Amino acid sequence: MKEHAPRRPRVLVVDDNRGLVDNLAEVLERAGYAVAGAPSCAAALRAAADGFDVALVDLKLPDGDGTALAPQLKERSPDGEVVLLTGFATLESAMAAVRAGACAYLVKPCATPELLVTLEQAMRQVRLHAEKRELARKAAVAEKLAAVGTMTAGLSHEIRNPLNAAALQLSVLERRLRRLPQDAQGALLEPLLLVRDEIRRLDHVLEDFLQFARPRDFVPRAIDLPAVVARVLDLLGGEAQRRAIVVERDLARAEALPPVSGEEERLRQVLVNLTLNAFEATPDGGRVRVGCAPVEPDPARPGDRGGVALAIEDTGPGIPPAVRDRIFEPFFTTKAAGSGLGLSIVHAIVTQHGGAIVVEEGADGGARFVVTLPRAP
Numbered sequence: 001m002k003e004h005a006p007r008r009p010r011v012l013v014v015d016d017n018r019g020l021v022d023n024l025a026e027v028l029e030r031a032g033y034a035v036a037g038a039p040s041c042a043a044a045l046r047a048a049a050d051g052f053d054v055a056l057v058d059l060k061l062p063d064g065d066g067t068a069l070a071p072q073l074k075e076r077s078p079d080g081e082v083v084l085l086t087g088f089a090t091l092e093s094a095m096a097a098v099r100a101g102a103c104a105y106l107v108k109p110c111a112t113p114e115l116l117v118t119l120e121q122a123m124r125q126v127r128l129h130a131e132k133r134e135l136a137r138k139a140a141v142a143e144k145l146a147a148v149g150t151m152t153a154g155l156s157h158e159i160r161n162p163l164n165a166a167a168l169q170l171s172v173l174e175r176r177l178r179r180l181p182q183d184a185q186g187a188l189l190e191p192l193l194l195v196r197d198e199i200r201r202l203d204h205v206l207e208d209f210l211q212f213a214r215p216r217d218f219v220p221r222a223i224d225l226p227a228v229v230a231r232v233l234d235l236l237g238g239e240a241q242r243r244a245i246v247v248e249r250d251l252a253r254a255e256a257l258p259p260v261s262g263e264e265e266r267l268r269q270v271l272v273n274l275t276l277n278a279f280e281a282t283p284d285g286g287r288v289r290v291g292c293a294p295v296e297p298d299p300a301r302p303g304d305r306g307g308v309a310l311a312i313e314d315t316g317p318g319i320p321p322a323v324r325d326r327i328f329e330p331f332f333t334t335k336a337a338g339s340g341l342g343l344s345i346v347h348a349i350v351t352q353h354g355g356a357i358v359v360e361e362g363a364d365g366g367a368r369f370v371v372t373l374p375r376a377p
């Protein structure tokens with residue numbers, strides 16, 4: 001797995017002057033931006049479908065007007081910002097920019113420092129939009145949780161007590177059964193063991209509910225993440241074999257990885273949930289790859305210590321964009337027998353660890369979940 005660098009901000013330059021586009025691309029790419037060019041309104045709308053952070057849009061385009069294009073671009077990338085490029089610094093162009101919903105305008109030819117400062121300001125807006133949306137999403141999840149959480153926790157707790165009592169009585173029964181003559185045992189033992197397994201399963205489900213509704217506090221320790229990954233993958237080896245799924249471990253440079261800060265038991269649960277999801281999405285004979293890579297401290301975030309990125313990638317169908325925004329919501333599932341709690345638990349644990357989780361499209365079109373965990377102090 002390659003090193004996990006922060007994504008480069010994407011700039012879309014919409015101008016029919018090829019020379020200018022090349023010029024801007026050179027300057028911006030040197031400053032760390034990923035640049036795409038579009039010579040017309042139609043080309044810009046097509047390019048915008050892939051998303052952009054900032055669009056630099058010329059006022060006069062061969063097939064239309066930049067002020068009319070700007071709102072259409074923002075519609076396609078709601079977190080994005082538009083900066084208009086004009087030939088003259090007039091009051092009209094300033095007003096046109098404001099009316100079009102652009103966050104700024106630049107007069108051509110623009111000096112590099114001015115261009116970079118304007119883009120940095122636009123990027124600050126873009127990050128704010130993303131943060132706002134993330135906060136709104138978290139609030140929606142929290143609201144849903146608050147509504148069901150308290151009741152679920154109470155109910156789980158109440159169900160668990162009689163369930164434990166039943167399990168205890170069942171083990172008494174089992175002991176007595178095992179004292180019977182061998183030939184009398186079989187027919188009685190079989191249903192008993194079935195009931196015991198079902199009770200265990202129920203207990204696990206309740207544990208999940210409780211864990212999710214009332215996450216316990218924990219004392220973080222320094223954890224060797226690749227070692228945890230290896231243990232979990234060993235544990236799930238049988239399941240992979242049953243599904244004829246090849247599990248690839250990309251832990252090659254594991255010894256170069258810093259320890260992360262956390263609790264092993266919970267991190268193991270993150271891995272189990274993500275790996276089982278990957279197995280369930282992957283057709284028989286497919287492949288699931290699990291890898292760890294170092295994350296360098298982000299200079300844009302003071303105090304960031306860096307850490308380790310854990311990626312789990314499958315060769316399943318991937319996650320459609322319409323579903324992608326909802327997968328971390330509690331009780332969201334597309335599976336007939338799913339509880340829809342797996343990823344919400346993962347999200348809660350990762351957040352509790354001060355980490356982050358994102359989902360992206362894998363190299364083979366499957367899903368790729370990347371969990372970043374902060375380095376232990």
Ligand SMILES: Nc1ncnc2c1ncn2[C@@H]1O[C@H](COP(=O)(O)OP(=O)(O)OP(=O)(O)O)[C@@H](O)[C@H]1O
Binds near residue numbers: 333342
């Ligand atoms: N690797 C993946 N590939 C494709 N879709 C996925 C993947 N992982 C999760 N999903 C989607 O996200 C949904 C939510 O996943 P989550 O783990 O929260 O619940 P679940 O797997 O449906 O149920 P449970 O984990 O409780 O058995 C899934 O139903 C599925 O639609």
Ligand SMILES: [Mg+2]
Binds near residue numbers: 273276277342
């Ligand atoms: Mg799941």
